[in-house]
Amino acid sequence: MSITVTRSAVGELLRDWRRRRRLSQLELSIRADISTRHLSFLETGRSAPSREMVLQLADQLDLSLRERNRLLMAAGYAPVYPETSLDEPSMSVIRAAVRQVLTGHEPYPAVVVDRGWNLVEANTSLGVLTDLVSPWLLAPPANVLRASLHPQGLAPHIVNLGEWRAHLLHRLRRQVEASGDPALAELEDELSDYPGDDSGEAEPTPVASIVVPLRIRRAGRLLSMFTTVATFGTPLDITVSELSIESFYPADQETARVLRETHQFALSGS
Template identity: 55%
Template sequence: MTTRTRPGRAVGELLRDWRRTRGLSQLDLSIEAGVSARHLSFVETGRSRPSPDLIMRLTERLDMPLAERNLVLLAGGYAPAYSSHELSDPELAPLRAALRQILDGHSPYPAVLVDRHWRLVEANPAVALFTAGAEPHLLTPPVNVLRLSLHPGGMASRISNLPEWRAHLLARLRQQAATTDDPALRDLLQELRGYPGGGDVAAPTSEGASRVVIPLRYRHGERELCFISTTTLFGTPLDVTVAGLAVEAFFPADPVTTAALHALTPAAHPR
């Protein structure tokens, strides 16, 4: 729950605060939502009660997280529009199977499934390459993959380009926290900023994969492995849990890394 959508606040106040956060005027939002600016003003000041259809249109145009859209509907006196299942629920069995197929199919390259707070949900065995040698408390569930990445007792000591990689992760988290207004993400950002390894901004290197993307350069034994990463989200989520899931997959960025990953036999991964 965000500070904007805490219980007891009127529906108009919530919509107004999210509009301001998105940097939109009443006229801008009214045009995008297909409603008059006068009516939107009445809604925000509490002089008019919005219909559930109008709330849905406004929250969609404001690109609000699904959980927050539900809370705005509740504030307006309506039932939530989006379900919120546990990943273990029977209704999500096809989704779990698809996710498992994605993770397993990515082997022998590392891939993880994370929730909206960057907590590890699933991983394939190749992720053991990154978790080997990490301090036990970082691998105690719920494992936060950003904390594991940047903590001195986690992956950080083996990341060759730590300032660059750290700045990349912090920028992603900072944008996510601002977009969602999630206090848990803001707290995580504050924590990670306190770890050593550089500032929030680092100049990119200029060789190999770094010319087009920011790579992860990771020391494994006597070798330095180089990865590029991708993020996969569900394109049409209608469930709060599903909307927060992401697959973070790592691909080899050079032939040396490709050969090394195919030669490795990873240990069991954390759950």
């Protein structure tokens, strides 16, 4: 496939990302250690940036590896960062690391998602949540946000649905603003149309004053959990850079006990 490159293509992208980051030409030029005049010439297409300049500006604009490649190609250069399938032999160490994190987090749920919130992998304990979701929502490629907020998903079982829905949509909206990804924007529009009123009441837990908990009712028991998100440090591959590991932790002793019991029951195959 041939790519037609013009000087204005990279300039338009640079200007778009600068405005998305709410930076003036002066602010970005200071960060990149270049003159405002030179930056203006790059944005208007009067000057062509060197490969090094593209990467320098991309770094100051805090662009993802995917967008850095796009900027390089717009300027007429070859992409720098590979995008390797997790199935490739060279990614075995990454797969092993992910599996180690997921297994080590048992008996608590943990999930790995890609940049579009599609399920990549999960541990056995995630069943405490997915068991409540309609099977069609879990068919590949399963989207964990859709499975969480869809009326046939986890939503009817979430006691603080309004609060949890607002939390997830806020995270997604920030991701859309930071990435400019049209697919994520479309997902945000879809999820925003789902019902969002609280489906019930629950006594506030101590952790609720610190983080937003996920509170679900399962088999007559109220479970309360909070999450943490981990990513790979200093990735050089697009696939790796876009993986996120979300781990659930019990917000009270009763939830911890139920999660341990549920995990043991699943392992026993009973």
